Amino acid sequence: METPTPRTPRKKMTKQLTGKRDDTPLHSAARAGNLVEIKDILTKTDGDELKALLSKQNQSGETALYVAAEYGYVDMVEEMIKFYDIVSAGIKARNGYDAFHIAAKQDDLEVVKVLMNALLELSMTVDLSNTTALHTAATQGHIEVVNLLLEADSSLARIAKSNGKTALHSAARNGHVEVVNAVLSKEPGIATRIDKKGQTALHMAAKGQRIELVEALINSDPSLVNMIDNKGNTALHIATRKGRAQV
Structure with a gap:
């Protein structure tokens, strides 16, 4: 067989x-x-x-x-x-x-390639919360799948979930520096996108402990430092509340 x-x-x-x-x-x-x-x-x-x-x-x-x-x-x-x-x-x-x-979620690069080569439009499909395969791969830190999808169509990074979060938000929240850098290199303007709470990817990064991730976001757009969410918090406010002294 x-x-x-x-x-x-x-x-x-x-x-x-x-x-x-x-x-x-x-x-x-x-x-x-x-x-x-x-x-x-x-x-x-x-x-x-x-x-x-x-x-x-x-x-x-x-x-x-x-x-x-x-x-x-x-x-x-x-x-x-x-x-x-x-x-x-x-x-x-x-x-x-x-x-x-499901292939993107499981970091199965070869299956993703086969499906994309046959039907490129599959990369644009979303789940029930408007999450793209790129977003799911970014959330889990699957950098090879992320790079493949961004190379095919970087505009995928601009598609937000129903809660307003982009792939950049989720990658930042989960501490995936490589993914954040990959997204920013293709779609630098996405750094200032806010979710439904008014938070940027920098707000997400401030909740974690990856200083290099915070630096990457600030370097991409220094104005992020002064952006406030719906409750009036900057990323620094959030970092302070979370006890992230290094941030």
Whole structure:
């Protein structure tokens, strides 16, 4: 059996079987890593039947493409995406993620590349809170995925979540200096963007302990130091309250 090697660790069998109901044969083949079976199903199914099969969601809301992407099967994703369009590939599971987003979340660079090469528009999809894959990758510090997405379309960094936070806000809050520098290098004007609380990325950085992150933001735009949030706090006020003497 032709079994692709996953880029991300396989889930334990107990996790695989929990809550996974209404899987189609395509889901099952994807979950098992059976590329031969995947090819067989796809070539023997056509028309409306194939379209329905590709879009079919199990009880977790996952399509077969999502399953293959989640397990990190690069070769399988590369084969399957040939049959998907932007609508079916962008179908979200119940967790709010589509195949592209889950790959970015898991830092699976190769799967992200395959999906982007096939359907670049997938990079623009958002979850239920208007979070892009770039934002999720930035939040978790996945610098290679972040760089790939910024290189493809740096305007992604300007898309804010429903709470007003950009990828820069979240990267700063989580102390990811490399990601902050990467975003600023592509979209320097984003430094002064505020969220719904009126806070900038510098306010976020002041809550942490990475002095180099604070310096990077101030160097990008010194006016950040004097910007106040909806409660009248500057970043320095927040740092003082948090006991961040080094900031």
